[in-house]
Amino acid sequence: MKLIIAIIKPFKLDEVREALSSIGVAGMTVTEVKGFGRQKGQTEIYRGAEYSTNMVPKIKIEVACTSDLSPRVVEAIQQAANTGAIGDGKIFVLDLAEAVRIRTGETDETAL
Ligand SMILES: Nc1ncnc2c1ncn2[C@@H]1O[C@H](COP(=O)(O)OP(=O)(O)OP(=O)(O)O)[C@@H](O)[C@H]1O
Numbered sequence: 001m002k003l004i005i006a007i008i009k010p011f012k013l014d015e016v017r018e019a020l021s022s023i024g025v026a027g028m029t030v031t032e033v034k035g036f037g038r039q040k041g042q043t044e045i046y047r048g049a050e051y052s053t054n055m056v057p058k059i060k061i062e063v064a065c066t067s068d069l070s071p072r073v074v075e076a077i078q079q080a081a082n083t084g085a086i087g088d089g090k091i092f093v094l095d096l097a098e099a100v101r102i103r104t105g106e107t108d109e110t111a112l
């Protein structure tokens with residue numbers, strides 16, 4: 001299993017969620033975060049406001065999925081979240097050791 005963590009522009013969340021649903025992702029967690037990338041010191045526009053990028057609002061998406069599905073998840077996020085402008089974000093893929101579905105006690109892939 002893989003845990004995919006993506007940092008994206010907030011206004012891209014709906015498109016990314018739809019893209020992930022369409023490839024069969026069962027669940028996801030979304031958090032409002034702030035961060036910066038390589039252009040620290042330069043400005044980035046968010047909702048009309050210029051942030052002098054120490055910290056720009058972003059959305060963090062976490063998706064646990066089977067290793068088989070992982071490349072399609074990464075591709076779907078990369079395509080749906082891409083604007084071509086700076087600050088489009090990053091995708092990180094981690095090995096996921098265990099998963100437990102709390103209600104049923106199912107584990108690992110059957111728990112996802
Ligand atoms: N190396 C990193 N580690 C952790 N989080 C990161 C890292 N790089 C970027 N992020 C997160 O992703 C967000 C968007 O990064 P961003 O897309 O600006 O990266 P970048 O490398 O500057 O690419 P670009 O040149 O396209 O802007 C940051 O605000 C931060 O939350």
Ligand SMILES: [Mg+2]
Pocket residue numbers: 036037038039086087088
């Ligand atoms: Mg950047």
